[in-house]
Amino acid sequence: MNNMINIVVAGPRGRMGREAVNLVKETPHFRLAGVLDRVNNRKLLSDVEGFAGLDVPVFTDIHECFQQIEADVLIDLTTPDIGFLHTKTALENGVRPVVGTTGFTPEQLEELKELAKRNGIGGIIAPNFAVGAVLMMKFAQTAAKYFEDVEIIEMHHDQKLDAPSGTAVKTAEMISVNREPKKQGHENEKETISGARGADVDGMRIHSVRLPGLVAHQQVIFGSGGQTLTIRHDSYNRASFMSGVKVSVETVLKLDTLVYGLESIID
Ligand code: NAP
Numbered sequence: 576m577n578n579m580i581n582i583v584v585a586g587p588r589g590r591m592g593r594e595a596v597n598l599v600k601e602t603p604h605f606r607l608a609g610v611l612d613r614v615n616n617r618k619l620l621s622d623v624e625g626f627a628g629l630d631v632p633v634f635t636d637i638h639e640c641f642q643q644i645e646a647d648v649l650i651d652l653t654t655p656d657i658g659f660l661h662t663k664t665a666l667e668n669g670v671r672p673v674v675g676t677t678g679f680t681p682e683q684l685e686e687l688k689e690l691a692k693r694n695g696i697g698g699i700i701a702p703n704f705a706v707g708a709v710l711m712m713k714f715a716q717t718a719a720k721y722f723e724d725v726e727i728i729e730m731h732h733d734q735k736l737d738a739p740s741g742t743a744v745k746t747a748e749m750i751s752v753n754r755e756p757k758k759q760g761h762e763n764e765k766e767t768i769s770g771a772r773g774a775d776v777d778g779m780r781i782h783s784v785r786l787p788g789l790v791a792h793q794q795v796i797f798g799s800g801g802q803t804l805t806i807r808h809d810s811y812n813r814a815s816f817m818s819g820v821k822v823s824v825e826t827v828l829k830l831d832t833l834v835y836g837l838e839s840i841i842d
Contacts, residue, residue, distance in 0.1 A: 579604055580824060583646045583670070585611035585637075585661050587620065590813050591652035591675055596626065598817045599650075605824065607631050609644045611653075611661065637661055641668045648824050651676050659683050662698065666690045671827040672698040673820060677741060688833045697830025701837040702741040704819030708793070709837045711808040712746045715795040718804055719753040722797035726759070726773070730784040730792040738783040739774055742793060745836065747776040750795075754779070790815075 582599050586592035587610040599605045609632045610620055616635040620626045623633070634640035641664070649665040651658045651674045658676030665672040666687065679687075684700065691698050703709065719725065729743040756777035766772055773782040791810040796803055810816070819837050826840045834840060 579606050580828065581606050581608040581645050581647045582824065583609050583611060583640060583644070583649045585649060585651045585658070586653035586676075587612055587626070587633075588623070589652055591816065593625070594813045594817050595650050595652055595675075595820055596620075596629070598820060600629070602821060608646050609634060609640055611635070611637055611640055611649075613657075637664045641665075641670060646670045648673055648827060650674075650820060650824065655679055659687075662687055662700070663690060666694055666696055666698060666833070669694070669696060671696060671830070672700070672833075673823045673827055674698070674700040675702075675704055675816065675820065677702045678737075684835060688835075691833035695831050697827050698833035699823045699827050699830070699837075699840065700833065700835050701819060701823060702745070703791075704816035704823065704837060705791070705808065705810050706818050706822070706837070706841065707808045707815070708742055708791075708810065709819070709841055711793065711795065711806050712742070712749050712838060713841075714806050715746055715797075716749040716753055718795075718797050718806065719750040722799050722804065723754055723757055724759050724779075724799065725750060725754070725795060725797045726780045726782065728782045728784065728794045728796070730786070730789050732789050732791075733785045733787050735785060738785070739781045740783070740791070740793070742791070743781050743783070744776075746793070746795060747779060747781060749838075750779065751777060 584595050599607045615633045618633045620629040649672045651661045655678035662672045729740045758778040773780040794807045
């Protein structure tokens with residue numbers, strides 16, 4: 576089939592990687608060409624527990640991988656260091672990266688954007704692939720035209736390292752496009768316990784909740800005289816991110832620059 580997209584998944588044994596392998600397996604116009612893994616080099620994926628029937632090669636070395644197989648797209652769901660190396664190598668080898676790995680520095684993002692531009696090749700880096708989360712951010716940006724007071728409550732599993740979440744920061748940035756800086760609450764308010772009012776972004780507040788049992792959740796609450804508006808998104812499991820990965824794989828083939836954030840490719 577001519578319009579089949581050949582895909583390499585990096586990090587297939589991880590929680591996100593397993594979902595991505597399933598997505599590729601279940602999408603008729605996607606073909607799993609190989610995987611990149613820290614272990615199991617030169618085995619078949621079908622020899623690894625949990626991947627019965629997937630007779631595709633496992634590579635540890637990304638250069639060897641791209642020499643031996645034809646790939647159109649690399650889906651990377653690993654760790655920041657290796658994810659950066661993978662993304663860079665993909666761009667250098669004409670393979671379009673779709674990257675969910677989080678934690679790249681602004682300098683690394685800039686370097687990757689430059690590299691993509693020099694090579695005239697597209698890529699997508701998206702710290703949140705949940706389509707609903709992107710819509711939540713867009714709706715919040717629109718609501719900010721009409722409400723100047725807003726607080727963000729983000730809630731995640733207790734293994735998350737960074738606070739506030741990248742999604743909360745991005746939401747605040749998008750709201751800032753339509754909101755003038757404003758100190759919210761009473762002008763003489765005092766925290767009797769430090770941190771009670773949360774992080775401060777131009778006067779809007781972000782609160783981070785960390786609890787076992789949660790996955791990734793966020794509420795954006797707007798308030799004005801006599802009314803509040805709450806926009807809420809919940810990711811209950813990692814399958815919630817796969818519709819965004821799918822649309823990214825399909826879209827990246829038409830791009831000739833590297834874009835950041837799923838909101839860049841969703842109308
Ligand atoms: P995870 O379960 O820890 O999986 C990471 C995987 O990467 C592990 O299987 C790990 O292998 C593998 N890995 C490490 N070094 C590697 C290498 N050199 N080559 C190939 N694979 C390597 O983590 P996760 O929850 O799946 O998350 C993966 C990434 O996605 C993280 O950066 C996370 O923040 C991000 N994430 C993004 C979204 C989004 O919507 N964009 C959503 C959730 C998570 P070992 O098991 O051998 O260490």
